[in-house]
Amino acid sequence: MKIGVIMGGISSEREVSLQTGQEIVNHLDRSRYEVVPIVIDQRVDLITKVQQAGIDLAILALHGQFGEDGTVQGALETLGIPYTGSGVLASSLCMNKQLSKMLLNGAGVHTPVGFCWQGLQDYDPQAVERLGYPVIVKPNTGGSSIGIQLVHNEKELQAAVQEACSLDQTILIERYMKGTEITCSIVDGEVLPIIGIRSAHSEWFDYKAKYEAGGAEEQVIQLPPVIEQSVREAALASYRLLQCKVYARVDMILCQDIPYVLEVNTLPGMTATSLLPKSAAAQNISFSQLLDRIIASSLHERKQEWGKMHYV
Template identity: 55%
Template sequence: MKIGVIMGGSSSEREVSLMTGQEMLANLEPVKYEGIAIEIGRLEELADQVRDIDFALLALHGSYGEDGTVQAALEALGIPYSGSGVFSSHLCMDKHLSKQKLRAAGIATPDWLLLKDVEEQEEHLAEEVRKLGYPVFVKPNTGGSSVGALPVTDETSLLLAVRQALEWDSSVLIEQFIPGDEITCSILGGELLPVLGIRPQTAGWFDYEAKYQHGGAEEEVIVLPEEIAAQVQTTALETYSLLQCGVYARIDMMLKDGIPYVLEANTLPGMTKTSLMPKSAAAAGIGFTQLLDRIIELSIRERSEGEAGRLTKPV
């Protein structure tokens, strides 16, 4: 089977995508698959480059990769791809929309503000953020890998952080800081893998350097009290289902006073040497090659079932 590993893209996470793509290529099972590197810059380049592949293994992150755009293009071309479908990819990429759904379903998530036009909202911004309470996190609404994200502790640095985040996106999320333990829940085929606890070593929070530099963070399986572990599992799986994720995803949380607060769901989590999902899978006895194999198999089944559903849907 010819597996096209699609990487690159035009988002702020291009370099992370290239690292993910190279790691995937290096770990594909050579007996079963022929890995083909497909590096794209613009969406218009996709059709010509995927013409001869049987399956698209997505190593993309950020805009056009995680937001459903590439997924929709691949569906139009009739090429099965890895991970969640178009709707879920778009929903999870938009932090504001996904948090709205979480809040409506009764799943705990930090309070937040959405800012689209700093000039129009600047007059009331400081007052609204004071209601959230400092510190807060300012981040692009549809970004990832902590690119453009900054912790803010006072009004002096608020506008500067907002303007910086707006360089990466047209809207900005200002999110309440939840003090506690940062954890991440990787889900594969609807089953929760071992939960990892995260302790940044290079900064006070899990920023870009902590995520991708060797030794940037201490990431280990965390053993939680039985009752809290059950609550974390329930919250992770409910989030996965509510946001209609498929095949695999990673749910990031803050754990405070035994309550898991969902920060976001990642439908195409990083798969570099330092990434969280491969570490969680390894703790479950699933090596990188086996993990990729299961993602491919589950994705083919997911796309096949989705197509069958469309064909049998009454008109």
């Protein structure tokens, strides 16, 4: 089987995507697959490079806009090329943090309280004062904690809002919740071991903590059975409600024993320090075995979806 690993892209997460892509390339079983790295540098690259590669399946190692937002998934469906992970709808929903929060809240899944601003014209420090400092300011789309800041007072607020607005027209202001950061990786509807996260040098799990060696302590966490059950239920409810398929990662914060969903990642990082491979390893699933499972499940999922729509 000829597999193309699509990486790079045009989002602010390009460098993380390149790391993810290279890690996947390194761990694909060469006795089973012919591997073709496909680096995307601009939007027009995708269709041309994919068609030239003549692949049987695309592994998506993209992050952020034009990668996780359903755009690439839709293009590959048009070309009739199966791809890994969630489909167009789930990719688009999970990329839009505000929309996914509304859906989750409507279904009774806890998320941090806050509000949404449509650019700098909505800037209202009094509203933030009423919400209560500290707050988290973040772009509505994107990931890897890029553009996200912890704000302690009005003096810090305007700079944080301006930075977030430079990355996205819509931004979120959420009350900062102090608690235990956890992440739930889900593969084929199965919740893998839950990982607890403690940043080594910062108050929260920021970009440096995520991607610098030694930036955070990440290990399987043992929770009381009742709390673990509520965490697993919240993760699966989020995964299913947002129509995720094959695999995803649900990030939460455990505050006063209640899990609050921060976001759902449809294309979680797969770098050497990423959380999904660590969670899989805790269940004795190697990186190569994880990729085999994602590939098999994705082929099955696309066959199910496309068969229903008479694509094949």
